[in-house]
Amino acid sequence: MSSRSTTSYNIKIEKKVKIERLAMEASLKVGRTVRWTELMEILVDEVGKDAQQTLIHREATEQKK
Helix, strand or coil: CCCCCCCCCCCCCHHHHHHHHHHHHHHHHCCCCCCCHHHHHHHHHCHHHHHHHHHHHHHHHHCCC
């Protein structure tokens, strides 16, 4: 039995296009090709904790209503 080291993540096409555009803009600025998956890795690795805190704050705000 082999173990997989990756998995897939389904997102709506509009969000993928948005990330691809960000990657294209970054590519122009840094002078090399930036893949949309590279941006996703940064989002998870470096911004994940902030996203978690945002979600917790939103949930707490909703529960107060």
